[in-house]
Amino acid sequence: SSAVMSEKVGIIGSGLIGRSWAMLFAAGGFRVSLYDSQENAVAEARKLILQQLTTLQQQGLLRGTLSVEAQFELITEAHSLEDCVTNASYIQECVPENLELKIKLFTLIDQFVDDPDMVLASSSSCIPPSQFSENLTHRAQVLVAHPVNPPYFVPLVELVPAPWTLPHITDKARAYQTKIGQSAVTLRREIPGFALNRIQYAILNECWRLVADKVLSPEDVDTVMKDGLGPRYAFMGPFETIHLNAEGVTSYCDRYADTIYRVSETFGPTPTMTPGGDVCNEIEKEIVKTIPIAELAARRQWRDDRLAELSKLKRNVNHF
């Protein structure tokens, strides 16, 4: 047995996101204690994880420097919430997106926290951390660490502190994400939708309007993204884009700010995206021609395979 024990990470909830975190932290060499309230869920999750680790290894996509066996052995079952939390240096909560459930669970976690430096992170996609941490004894240790699906191939993690989260907790969470090879950004304050979804919704709203205003077909909107903006955005953000598209950011603003302002002033109001409305029907009718609802699962697998290939490519070409 090794003299130095690696640090313990507690993961609560062994669904899609809990399993992903377990694999990421094990790849980073952490001891992972996985807990689920559902009988047999962790045993099932560990079986799936072993299968996935084996497949990743065969495809040359396994992360970290440890073997499949070593990574798998780092992931053990916690038989109680207390067992999961005790002596952990970092907790990642991954239960369903339900405010009442998160409040109840964090109230329980709070009782088992024995270390003022323990990070208490939630995977929540859209609940601001202040909503489930306000009344906790250890509320200064709580934040959101929001991953993007599939986290194994899409490395972004949004860190969102509540107004009372201590900066050293957010910094520690960021250091852990870096250690496991994820790409963390830190919001300075809570905001609805965090960062990724706010940007995503801005794009979606304009795409929706272009269809509603009969400018583009739904298929052509998707082509603009995947064959136009997407390839560039896989490697750089909008600010690097403008920096490169002129002689720097100031030069870009000098040349294009007026035009961009004029075009932006023509943007319509926020679409309601009414289910069954004309635009919704037009988009769905066109897209099911190539991707019928019955083939969504297969198409999701296709998407994840493409993202895996892209992550491999980015590992190889990202040196500047």
Ligand code: NAI
């Ligand atoms: P899921 O439904 O796949 O898994 C949830 C797991 O939590 C289940 O295994 C369930 O048995 C367990 N659970 C329920 N109550 C529990 C409790 N009180 N204690 C312990 N375990 C409990 O859900 P998923 O998709 O993994 O989502 C988890 C969180 O991650 C949500 O907050 C979601 O918003 C967030 N998220 C999800 C993403 C996605 O694409 N699915 C992406 C990013 C974040």
